[in-house]
Structures are given as C-alpha cells and as structure tokens.
Amino acid sequence: MKELAKELSLSVGTVSKALSDSHEISDDTKKKVAETASRLNYTLNPYASSLRNKKSKTIAVVLPEVADNFFSLAINGIQSVAEKKGYHVLIYLSHEKFSNEKSILSECCSGRVDGVLISVSSETTDAQHILKLQQQNVPIVFFDREFEGLHIAKVITNDFECGYASATHLISNGCKNPVFLSISSSLGICNHRASGFKAALKDKKIADPEKAIIECRGTKEEVDWQIKNLLTGKTKPDGIVASVERLAMSVYLVSQQINISIPAELKVIVFSTLETAPILNPPLTTITQPAFEIGKTAAELLFKGIEKKKYNLFDEIITLPSVLIERTSSQPCQFKKK
Amino acid sequence: MKELAKELSLSVGTVSKALSDSHEISDDTKKKVAETASRLNYTLNPYASSLRNKKSKTIAVVLPEVADNFFSLAINGIQSVAEKKGYHVLIYLSHEKFSNEKSILSECCSGRVDGVLISVSSETTDAQHILKLQQQNVPIVFFDREFEGLHIAKVITNDFECGYASATHLISNGCKNPVFLSISSSLGICNHRASGFKAALKDKKIADPEKAIIECRGTKEEVDWQIKNLLTGKTKPDGIVASVERLAMSVYLVSQQINISIPAELKVIVFSTLETAPILNPPLTTITQPAFEIGKTAAELLFKGIEKKKYNLFDEIITLPSVLIERTSSQPCQFKKK
C-alpha cells in the first residue's frame, strides 16, 4: 500500500480511505487509486485489516466427519451463505473425538474467527470447551448435533417425531421385534431419536422398549462384528432403525454376507441423506434430513449473531422437519423367504 | 499480552519470547509466564503474528464439490497432515464454475494462505488465475484434477491406464459397443481416461473410438435426460464407463426406470470411491482412486514447498494408482434377460 501511495504521491491513509470508498475522498482520486491498484494488481493484506478491525471475516465449521453425505450437504448450505456474505470458511474435523473437539475450539478464540458452527462429536459429554468460547463472546450455533442444556442457538430436525415415526412404520409393516441402533448414549440427537422410538414401542405395547436400544460404538470393524452378532443371535430383530448412515451400510453388508434377506426377514430404515438409497439392493427407506437447509439456516442465524451486536443468540431454536421416504427395505411381505 | 506483562512486571517483548520458548529467556520466567498465561487463559492473536511473520499457518483447498465421496475423502487426507503441522484449512467450492474458481483464487493472495491445493473445475480452460497466484510465490499443488501444461506440482492417478483397463474389461466381458461418459472435454483428467478408453477400442478394433466418447454436461436433470435418450436410442450401448460418480448414479436410476437390466443388457463401470458400491443393485464395478492418499500426498508435497523456500515445486508429479474392483455390474452373462 505504501508503494501505491508513493506511485500516486498520496498518503497511505488517503489510499486506504479511497479503497474503502470513504466519503472523505473525491471521486476523482478514488478512480485513480482503483485504477493503479488493479494495474499493480494490489490486494490488501487481510490480516492487517483483521488486526485493526477485530473482524476476521472468517467462520469456523466444526464437525465430526466430512465423508458423510449429511455433513457434506450441510457444508454446501453453510458455504452458500458465507460466500454471499464475503466470509471465509475454516473446516475442522473432530473425527468423533472429544479431545480433538476441545483443541479445535481452543483455536477458535483470540479473534481467529467471527463465529462458530458446530456439530458435536459423539464422545462429547462435557461442554466446558464450548462455554469457554461463548464467554469470549464468540457467536456459536449448533447444527444437527447439539449439546443439550446450554443457552446456545441451534438448528435441528424433529428427531423425536422421526424416531416415533420410524418405529410405527416398522410395526405397522409387520415387525414384532424392532431395534434401534444408536451411536452414542450421550448424543442428544441420538437420544431424541431413540426416545421417539421407545415411545412408539410403549404406545404399541411391543417388546421391551429399554432393550430395543443398542449402542454401536467403536471402529467400523467392531461395529460390523457387533451387528453380525446381533443378526445371528437367538433374539434376532426383524426390524432395524439405524441412527446414522454408516450403521445402515454395516447392516446391509452383514445381511448380504450371512444371507439375510431384506425386507423379508429384516426391515431397515436409516436416518440419512444417502443419495444412493434408491439404487441400493434393495432400495433403502430413509428418514431424510434437510441437510443443505440445516446448514444454510444455521449459517444465517450465525450471521445474525455476528452482525447485530445486540442480537441475542442464546435461546434461538429452529427445527426443520425431516421426511420419511418409504422404499423397499421396509416393505411388508406376505411370505417369509426362509 | 500487555496485561500479561503488567501482571508479571515484565516487558511485552520478554513475554513474547518466553511464550515462543526463546533461548534468551530463563526457564524460571518461562515457567511463570506459561503459568499465568494459562491462568488468565490467554491465547495470542493469530493475525498479529501473521502480520509480523508473514505466515498465516493456513492453507486453502479449492475444489468443485464437497458432496462427492472422492473429494470428501481427499479432504480427510489433507486435513490429517494439516493438523499434524498445526495448519488451518480453508475450504472453497467452485461448484464447477470457472468464474467462482477465479474469484476464489484472487482471494488467496496477499498472504491470506501459505499454500493452495486445487482440483480445477470442469469449466476451466484458462489458467491465468492460477499463474497469477504462482507469480506471487504462493506454493500450489494440483490434486486429482490438474490443469495440463503448467509447471506446477501435481498428485494424480493413472487415468490413462485405468481408462484402457475399463474398456478392455468391458470388451472381454462381452461388450460390442461400449461408450465412455465424460463430463468435460477440457478436463485433463477426463481426457486421459477417455484417451485410454479409446486406445483400447482401437487396439481391439471395436466400434469407432471417436464416437464412443459422450460428453454429459449440464444439470442433474439434463444429464438424466441425456442418458435416457442414449439408452433408448437405436444405437444403444451395451457397456458404459462413467467418468465420475454422479454419472453412474444417473445410469442406474435411468436403467431402473426404463427397465434395462444390469449387467445383462448393459454393463457399467465407474471411476469412483463410492462406499455403497458393493450394496447397490447390482453391486457396481468401480475404478477406485486412493482418495485419502491423494489428498494426503498432495498436502505433504505442498508443505515441502511451504517449508523449504528453495524447494522446487514446479515439476513434481506423483502418480498413485487406482484399482479396478470387479463387481456384478460388469459381469459377463451367458443369457440375455429380455
């Protein structure tokens, strides 16, 4: 910028004001400045600006995983509004580890970002790291995976209802012993889905609701093994609701291996935005979240918090409904293939 | 930091040195500084540091789309090394638009990032925006989708060979009229795959290689329509190689709609890392790229360029091989289902 000023024999202050279209500067010199700036293809140093303005024009997105259809669609939604606002997006992955999430959030302070969108890891049972960030006046919005009991804005979906709907759907299609595969008993979102599921079992007086919730944690291999055990055990279920994408994939793979036919012997529903659901074998019934919309809405909410200093981001809750898309995997069958 | 200094009755310079573990400072005061720093939970302002050091500790990843298995796995690979190096990752999406890519890269200068990893959009036919960045001494590495003819490092896969292999696989499994679905005639990676494909047709003296390359561009709906026309036309193919994930999904959906049976009437292969490939109907033959590895290797290469000022990033080319995973969708059939 000094060079620019020298080139034009102006002061740096004047150049700065000209570039930011200040009213103090005549249109004439503004034009000259803009012209030589583009001629020397000059762009201003973002960090110097950030330092002075205490605005980074950057938000952080913290999520467990990016190789998951839901999250990648949510990122699309977030990015679409960030781009419109001229903001930059930092992506951080916790890989479902609490320790990672903690160190990530500790990096988000000191003005590195103007706001944080977060979907908590399945291990997160303590919110100190989140509260610490909030105390530093960093606007925060949960999307999808919230942490309950905090005064922090969130954009979520109707998990309880969908859990309820998934169970009633299975039951009305003939299941006597449906189970729910959870990934974490500490994850609010998963518990809501499970609670809805249990409530339906209770209402329909089917099975023991408490025994119908099965927690699947660990690596992919451990989960595969766990599901294999479940499906070959003596009290094997005739219906499964998978709370996330990868659990359903496990169920499909294992069923294929040990020759269990879906939906004749086992009906399956998954909470997922999986694009390949209609072309799976068999086509998979999904409860599809409005992933893009959730990301977009959360980002819009965050920017409300960033822009209006007085805007209270504390107790805002937005619920966007998911839809159950019925496909072959949960269809009733007159005859049971043996 | 001033407060810290006051609290300890030291100068800010001393505190700064203590925090960065300078040899000029005694272990005793270092300890004291560290202690009170964590007590006041102080973290240093990253942008002030960046301003002085001319290092942002941030890299940019520019890619067409994040809701694609290949790219999300590549991001995982990139992130894994960035994290190890203590770097932050900015994600930018071009959505396959050249104009977006251009404005994104123009944001990457002035030291906003220390390096750029890029997979070009399918519209990109001009590299001025990339060269401009390179002139500003920003280290750049292509991953997967390169732009040819530039002196810029790249991490790619053996596209030509795989294109060749895909064609020979189809032919040896009985196809007389295989076609290749491209997404862009300007995309180097796609052309390599297509060239390999054509070379195989020529060697085997099957069909007209030039007519076997079909470009599918436009929205999802337009592509669906185009594929539907192809599959219902009079010279309909009996084998398809899809150059990217979404083309294969289109083929599956359309085939299902108009009742074409795979692999009896149509064999399909796709270049993709689709996790659901084995549980599709039928299981889909893929040419699977080492997506994570590509991302990881590209990032490692980039950091070499960032760290060693003298390291020449110009003509480094790393090729990581993909593998053809044979599944039902391309199997030979004795009888043709009608």
Added chain:
DNA sequence: CCCGATTGCGAAAACGGTTTCGTAAATAAA
C-alpha cells in the same frame, strides 16, 4: 468582502504481536 461550513487530504496513533539491538548483571578467563 468577510466569516463559517464544507471538502479533500496528510500525520500519526493505534491493532497485538515479533525481532533486533542494547545493556546491565553475572560468570568465566587471564
């Protein structure tokens, strides 16, 4: 024609660190 208001710009102080250089005290060498 004179005085107050407006316009257009420069000087300099921030923003929050890092780094160079200087210096006093402590230590080692002579």
Added chain:
DNA sequence: TTTATTTACGAAACCGTTTTCGCAATCGGG
C-alpha cells in the same frame, strides 16, 4: 583484580491497515 563473555531482559522499530484529528483550500451566505 581486571577484562572478556555470557545470560536475561527492556526499549523500540516494525508488520500493513484503519481511523481520528488537524489543517489547508474551497465554497456558500450575508
């Protein structure tokens, strides 16, 4: 004891912008 060297720290410049404030020059009104 004197001199040279090392150790531990402070003062101040600097990174590239933004912004406040001051100051001329021009403008408008009476």
